[in-house]
Each structure stands twice: as C-alpha cells, then as structure tokens.
Amino acid sequence: MRALKILFSFLIIFLTVTQLYAQEVKRPPITGIAHAAFYTKDVESARQFYKNFLGYAEAFSLKAANGKDLSLTFFKINDRQFVEIFPEKKQGGNRMYHFAVETTDAEAMRKYLASKGLKVPEKTPKGKTGNSNYFVTDPIGTICEIVQYEPGSMSDKCLGKDMPESRISARMSHVGFQVPDLDKAVTFYCDILGFKETWRGSRDGKNVSWVNLKVPEGNDYVELMLYDKAPSEASMGTMNHICLEVKDVSESASILKGRELPVGLKTPTEMKTGINKKRQINCYDIDGTRVEVMEAMTVDGQPVPSSTAPPLKFIQ
Numbered sequence: 153m154r155a156l157k158i159l160f161s162f163l164i165i166f167l168t169v170t171q172l173y174a175q176e177v178k179r180p181p182i183t184g185i186a187h188a189a190f191y192t193k194d195v196e197s198a199r200q201f202y203k204n205f206l207g208y209a210e211a212f213s214l215k216a217a218n219g220k221d222l223s224l225t226f227f228k229i230n231d232r233q234f235v236e237i238f239p240e241k242k243q244g245g246n247r248m249y250h251f252a253v254e255t256t257d258a259e260a261m262r263k264y265l266a267s268k269g270l271k272v273p274e275k276t277p278k279g280k281t282g283n284s285n286y287f288v289t290d291p292i293g294t295i296c297e298i299v300q301y302e303p304g305s306m307s308d309k310c311l312g313k314d315m316p317e318s319r320i321s322a323r324m325s326h327v328g329f330q331v332p333d334l335d336k337a338v339t340f341y342c343d344i345l346g347f348k349e350t351w352r353g354s355r356d357g358k359n360v361s362w363v364n365l366k367v368p369e370g371n372d373y374v375e376l377m378l379y380d381k382a383p384s385e386a387s388m389g390t391m392n393h394i395c396l397e398v399k400d401v402s403e404s405a406s407i408l409k410g411r412e413l414p415v416g417l418k419t420p421t422e423m424k425t426g427i428n429k430k431r432q433i434n435c436y437d438i439d440g441t442r443v444e445v446m447e448a449m450t451v452d453g454q455p456v457p458s459s460t461a462p463p464l465k466f467i468q
Contacts, residue, residue, distance in 0.1 A: 177267040179346055180257040181369040186299045187226075188327045188394045189236035189249040190441050195222060197438040198237045200414040202227040206396075206435070206443070207318030207411075208235070212306045214280050228314045232301070233324045235394065240439075244385055247439045248392035250287065250295035251327045251374070253345075253367060258284040258300035265298075268344050281306040291336040294329055320404055320445060321396035326364070328375035328444075330383060330391040332466035334363060337376055341365050347374070353427050354459035361464060378464040389440030401431045401447050408445075414438065420445075429456050 192198045202208045211234070213225035227235045238249055255261045259276040266272050270288055279285045282305030287295050301307055315322070331337045341347040346368035355361040359380075366373040377391035398404045405423050413419065421434045429450035435443045450456065 177264045178260070179264045179368075180255050180260040182253050182255050182261075182345060182347075182367045184232060184254050184367055184370040185324060185327055185372040185374070186232065186252040186254040186297070186301075187234040187236050188251045188324070189224070189238060189297075190247050190392075190437075190439070191238050191240040191249055192247070192437065192439050192441075193240050193243065194438045195225070195237065195239055197414050197416065199225075201417065201435075201437045202235060202237070205408065205411050205413060206320045207316060209314035209316055211310045211314040212281075226306075228310065229319070229324050229396075230315060230322050231307075231311050234307070235324075246388050246392065247441045248329060248388075250297050251329065252285070252297035252299045255298055255300055258286070258298055261298050262286065265344070270344070278302065283307060290340040292331055292333055294331075320407065321398050323397045324372070324394050325397040325446070325448070326373045326375050326395045328362075328377050328391060328393045328395070330388060331363075331376040331378055334360075334376065334378060334463045334465065337363075338365075341374065351428070351456070352458040352460075352463075353456070354461045355427065357459075358461055359464045360459050360461050363463070380464045380466050382466070386440055389436065390442050393442035393444055395444040395446050397448050398445055399447065401433060401445055404445050405433050408433075408435070425451055427456070429454075 199210065203210055208227040208229060211226050211228040214223040216223045222239055224236050224238045232254060262272045262276050265288055272288060273286050276284050277286060283302050284300040285297055287297050289295055342349065342365060347365035348368060349363060350366050350373065351364040352360045353362040361378055363376040364373050365376065383391065401423055408420060416438055418436045423431055423433050425431050429452065430447050431451060432444055432446035435445065
C-alpha cells in the first residue's frame with residue numbers, strides 16, 4: 153500500500169510538471185530592428201536632413217486627429233527599416249521617443265510578455281499604418297515597440313520602392329540609447345527578449361561605456377549607452393542615436409561633403425577610428441540627434457576584445 157501511495161505521488165508530480173511545461177509560453181522570433189523614432193522641433197529641417205542630405209525617401213506619413221497637422225512621417229532605409237520623425241510635444245529634453253523590434257508574430261509575443269509579468273495590451277491592435285504593433289516599456293523607461301509587418305500595410309505597399317541610389321546607407325545596423333543601470337536592461341533584453349551580448353567597450357579603460365546586444369534571430373543590435381552622471385540635452389542627443397552601416401566611410405564622407413547641409417546643423421565630424429576599430433563619422437540633425445555612419449568591418453579585420461572593466465552606473 154505504501155509503495156502504491158509513493159507511486160501515486162510521483163505520478164501526480166509528473167503530471168503537474170508536464171502540464172506546466174505544456175502551458176509554457178514560447179517567445180516568437182525577433183528578427184531585427186524595425187525603426188527608431190525621434191521628436192524634432194523642426195520637421196522641415198528633419199526632412200532636409202534625411203531626404204536631401206542623407207538621401208532617403210519619405211515613404212509615407214500620417215496626419216493628426218484634426219486631419220491637417222502632421223502626426224509623424226517615415227523615412228525609409230530599406231524594406232524593413234525606417235526612421236520615424238514626430239513633431240515635438242514639448243521643447244527640449246530627450247529627443248528619442250522609442251525604437252521598434254520586428255517579430256514574426258506580435259500576438260504570440262504579447263502573450264509571451266504577459267507571461268513574464270510585463271504590461272501589454274489585452275489584445276494586439278493594428279496601427280494606422282496597418283501593421284500589428286504595441287508598446288512595452290523596459291525597466292529603465294525606454295519604450296520598445298513590438299511590430300509585425302502585415303500584408304496590405306503602408307510598409308507592405310512600398311516594398312521594393314522608395315529606395316533611391318542617393319541613400320548614404322542601405323542598413324541601420326543598430327540603435328543606441330542611454331541606460332543608467334546595465335543589470336536592469338540585461339534582465340529585459342537578454343533574459344526576457346533573448347538578445348545576446350556581443351561586446352563591451354570602454355572609453356577610458358576604467359569603466360564599460362557601451363554594451364552591444366544582438367537580436368536573437370537576426371544581426372541587428374542595440375547599443376546600451378551607459379553613464380554615471382545626469383546627462384545634458386547635448387549628451388542625450390549623442391547617446392540616443394542610430395547607426396548607418398557602410399562599406400567605405402571615406403567614400404560616404406566625400407559624398408556628404410558634396411551635399412548641402414541644412415541651415416543650423418553642425419558640420420559632420422571628421423573620419424576617425426573608434427575604440428571598436430571601426431572607421432566612422434557622425435552627423436547631427438537640428439535637434440542634436442546623432443546619426444553615426446560607420447563601417448561594418450574593423451580596420452584590420454580583427455575583432456576588438458570586450459572590456460572586463462566594471463560598467464558605469466547612474467546612482468541618484
């Protein structure tokens with residue numbers, strides 16, 4: 153009888169574990185960085201910067217509720233990547249609104265994030281562009297949009313279009329944003345979303361300043377910009393940035409020097425080799441938001457080892 157009771161107990165435990173495993177919600181693939189969104193104080197200047205200077209097409213835009221004013225506009229980098237520009241809601245401050253990752257199944261992602269205790273909508277909505285999308289906020293306050301491209305959406309209708317030869321780059325390799333606490337960011341992006349750390353860089357050899365995290369089912373990545381002192385508006389514009397990948401940054405710099413820089417913008421920096429041993433230049437829009445133009449390969453073809461220094465951390 154005792155043996156039967158023990159066997160029955162083991163059976164109950166086995167069935168319970170099996171049931172819990174069956175109910176586990178799986179994370180759907182995250183394939184890349186879909187877009188980065190920024191506020192601007194001057195939409196026309198932003199248009200000149202992205203269209204005339206960097207060479208991108210303004211693929212489509214959305215009107216505000218009054219049907220007259222601009223709500224946001226989209227500059228197309230490639231069929232799966234955009235820069236979104238919004239008229240500012242208030243003067244100054246952080247220019248970065250959010251960034252987005254692409255998933256193959258936004259509804260499955262919503263259920264997965266809910267199972268991890270994150271605040272998500274009750275169902276997956278379709279936005280005004282026709283894509284399935286919603287926001288989730290990471291533990292440090294950065295808004296990460298989840299997007300699934302849908303047939304018949306605005307982005308779908310311009311597939312293969314709006315990609316002129318004037319584009320300074322055909323790929324946004326990463327989005328960078330300010331992070332006061334690396335541990336909290338890693339909990340969200342690595343432990344929950346499945347990003348993989350690929351590199352840590354140090355500006356001074358004493359502390360880690362940047363951490364790169366690659367999307368789990370693709371090659372795009374986010375660059376966590378660490379800091380230990382409250383950032384100024386200018387430094388926020390430098391930390392919160394996008395990176396446009398090119399084969400030869402010297403050639404890209406020459407092309408940009410031949411184009412008219414919008415009035416009031418800083419002249420792009422001279423070409424330099426960063427701590428990651430990649431050549432780059434930096435451009436800035438009217439709000440001081442940085443656009444990094446950087447080569448994909450290091451100058452010697454060899455990777456730079458990750459820094460083992462402790463990371464910067466902001467303590468209030």
